[in-house]
Amino acid sequence: MFAIVKTGGKQYRVEPGLRLRVEKLEAEPGSEVTLPVLLLGGEKAAVGAPVVEGAKVVAEVLGHGKGKKVTISRFKAKVQYRRKKGHRQPYTEILIKEIQG
Template sequence: MYAIIRLGNHQFRVEKGEVFAVDRIPGKVGGSVDVTDVLFTANGADIRIGTPTVKGAKVVVDVLKEQKGPKIRFTKFDRTDTYRRKLGHRQPQTLLKVKDIVC
């Protein structure tokens, strides 16, 4: 069984027991979060497509930890001045584990 969920303007295909990272969401580490934006569920031949979400479906996820994503580096440069800057950014993320898919 799997589901397609929407979290923070991103869509994820998840299965029970899967671990995945999303942009930081509110929730305590060690707690659980109910995701009700379920767009699609499939259990063998039983397929449910939402318009826009599947009614009564939810995905329960555990919050494992909060972390930072990979470093993205970028530069600012002005050829007419002696202006050079090398900057970086690490996006905060939340690591989630799917506990249950209810549909």
């Protein structure tokens, strides 16, 4: 059985036992979070409008972190204009425990 869930403006295909990095969630490590189910797949498929009624995905928060650094450079020729900036996107790592529905 698998499900399509939405969190942080993105959609993910999940199965029980899957470790996943999603946009940062306001939850403590070790706590459980529930994610809304957009589509439920397997033997009997169910499509939500917008979510599947009575279905949910339970996940455990493993920890928080920051992704790899992305460097942004700006350059304009002949005017000595150079800017360098970096960004590290925060994430939450979760473990999918079960799919109910």
